[in-house]
Amino acid sequence: MSIPLSQMWTVSTYVLKKKLTGVKRYPLVLMLEPLFRCSLACAGCGKVQYPPHILKKQLTPEECFAAVEECGAPMVSIPGGEPLLHPHIVEIVNGLIARKKYIYLCTNALELKKKLPEFTPSKYLTFSVHLDGQREHHDYSVCREGGYDIAVEGIQEAVRRGFRVTTNATFFDGADPNSVRAFFDEVMGMGVEGVVLSPGYSYDKAPDQNRFMGRARVRRLFRAILSNRKPTWKFNMSPLFLEFLMGDRNYECTPWGMPAYNIFGWQKPCYLLQEGYAESYKELLATTNWDNYGVASGNPKCANCMVSCGYETTAVIDGFGSVKGFIGMVRGTFSSYRDPHALKLLNDFASQQPSPHTNLVQIEQPERVHEEINA
Numbered sequence: 001m002s003i004p005l006s007q008m009w010t011v012s013t014y015v016l017k018k019k020l021t022g023v024k025r026y027p028l029v030l031m032l033e034p035l036f037r038c039s040l041a042c043a044g045c046g047k048v049q050y051p052p053h054i055l056k057k058q059l060t061p062e063e064c065f066a067a068v069e070e071c072g073a074p075m076v077s078i079p080g081g082e083p084l085l086h087p088h089i090v091e092i093v094n095g096l097i098a099r100k101k102y103i104y105l106c107t108n109a110l111e112l113k114k115k116l117p118e119f120t121p122s123k124y125l126t127f128s129v130h131l132d133g134q135r136e137h138h139d140y141s142v143c144r145e146g147g148y149d150i151a152v153e154g155i156q157e158a159v160r161r162g163f164r165v166t167t168n169a170t171f172f173d174g175a176d177p178n179s180v181r182a183f184f185d186e187v188m189g190m191g192v193e194g195v196v197l198s199p200g201y202s203y204d205k206a207p208d209q210n211r212f213m214g215r216a217r218v219r220r221l222f223r224a225i226l227s228n229r230k231p232t233w234k235f236n237m238s239p240l241f242l243e244f245l246m247g248d249r250n251y252e253c254t255p256w257g258m259p260a261y262n263i264f265g266w267q268k269p270c271y272l273l274q275e276g277y278a279e280s281y282k283e284l285l286a287t288t289n290w291d292n293y294g295v296a297s298g299n300p301k302c303a304n305c306m307v308s309c310g311y312e313t314t315a316v317i318d319g320f321g322s323v324k325g326f327i328g329m330v331r332g333t334f335s336s337y338r339d340p341h342a343l344k345l346l347n348d349f350a351s352q353q354p355s356p357h358t359n360l361v362q363i364e365q366p367e368r369v370h371e372e373i374n375a
Contacts, residue, residue: 002194002234006123007075007102014074015320025256025285027073028313031271033262034059034092038082039110042142047081055081057263061091067261068101070281077128077258079106090118097124104128106168108142112154116161126164126236128196129155133169133183141172152190159191166193166236172200173213177224177349184233194236198308199245201272214304219247224349227342237308239332240325241315245306246337249315253294253302257313259284269293271309273301 011028018026035058036047048055059067068076076096083089084107096103102124109129119125132141135148158165167187171180187195199218213221222245235242243249260267265277266284270293278284294302294310305311318325 002236004123010074010102011316012320015317019321025290027071027257027259027281028316029075029077029258029309030068030071030073031258031260031309032059032064032067032076032078033080033260034064034078034083034086034089035263036081037085038080038108039085040082040108040142040144040147054263058086059261059263061088061095064092065095065099067266067281068096068099071259071261073101073259075102075104077104077106082108082111084111084115089115093119093125097122100124102126104166106130107154108147109151109154110147112151113157116154116157116163119163121162121164123164126166126193127155127158128166128168129192131155131167131169131183131187132171133175134179134186137175137179137183141170155187155190155192164193165191166196168196170198170200171221171225173217175221177221178346180225181346184230188232188234194234196236196308199306201305201307215306218245218304218306220345222246223339223342224345227337227339229336231336238312238315238319238329239335240319240329241308241312243328243332244311244315251311251314251318252296253305253310254313254317255290255293255310256285256288257317258309272305272307 015028033047035055036050037055037058038045038048041048078089078092083105086092089105093103093105104126106128107130109127109131112127112129129151130142131148131151132138138148138151139145155165155167169180169183184195199213199222222242226242226246240249241251244251255270258271259281260271261281265279266281267274268276268278268284269288269290273293278287291297292299295305319329320326
């Protein structure tokens with residue numbers, strides 16, 4: 001695990017304090033979406049599918065700071081859309097650093113190299129670069145030829161300037177675990193702090209609904225990817241969550257653990273499902289029937305979800321909130337997860353893999369959307 005000790009200490013003491021004071025539901029990470037506008041139109045994403053009048057909207061820095069203060073989570077993830085398109089993103093980031101929040105600014109890195117001189121390296125700031133595998137697979141995933149090379153240039157420049165950098169990969173049905181493992185070698189060679197990864201979740205608005213996997217397929221894929229791992233691979237996430245993806249742990253979702261705040265307000269019930277909005281974080285907690293979510297609830301929308309925003313929170317709380325979980329977390333940090341069966345899975349995947357992608361998914365690209373926004 002490549003997370004700095006200062007960040008681990010902040011999170012662990014936060015979790016222990018909540019546990020000792022008997023607080024049952026509390027946020028670990030605020031998912032702060034200052035805008036939905038993006039410079040890509042990925043086939044597995046539902047954000048850029050909003051109409052132009054919605055894509056024009058954005059949160060003010062003051063609205064962002066108020067949400068952070070109200071929520072109180074020690075970490076803030078800034079997804080989108082593409083946050084670097086926000087005209088006040090530097091002011092927002094600097095304000096969060098002043099509040100000593102650990103920030104993961106999620107970016108496709110198309111604008112990163114150009115924007116870097118406006119930021120200052122800090123232990124509180126990490127650029128989490130969306131990179132969905134090796135060059136061909138990434139470009140196919142984001143529906144943009146050349147996107148991989150631009151992102152890598154941004155990563156290398158950020159590392160050179162002394163910024164914390166991670167890569168953030170989402171894997172869908174058809175991912176080749178052999179290619180993913182080679183991808184880990186590539187990004188470690190770029191000097192990144194670690195890799196963040198998750199299976200894709202089926203956004204209702206996503207134009208390509210055939211990319212999403214059920215739980216059994218997720219476990220099979222991630223067992224092949226994450227077993228027999230190399231000591232050079234570093235993951236910027238809980239090893240217990242990785243064990244969950246591999247099928248070695250059973251966790252329930254913690255849907256309130258990563259609340260989402262965006263241009264509509266506090267999203268009910270979580271970052272992935274949109275079932276209304278609350279005007280305040282307090283209202284979100286009080287008016288959401290949390291028993292209706294997670295696999296145990298029987299809610300069909302939650303049946304196949306294994307995404308980090310719901311389950312890594314559970315893993316982190318387990319790791320820092322119990323002796324057994326902490327021991328498992330330490331053991332997992334240094335384990336290579338030797339598994340002969342997983343080696344066979346890699347061979348099976350290699351033999352079943354179809355021909356490489358020759359054409360990108362043809363969907364409406366964001367240039368048209370930008371034209372309408374700026375009209």
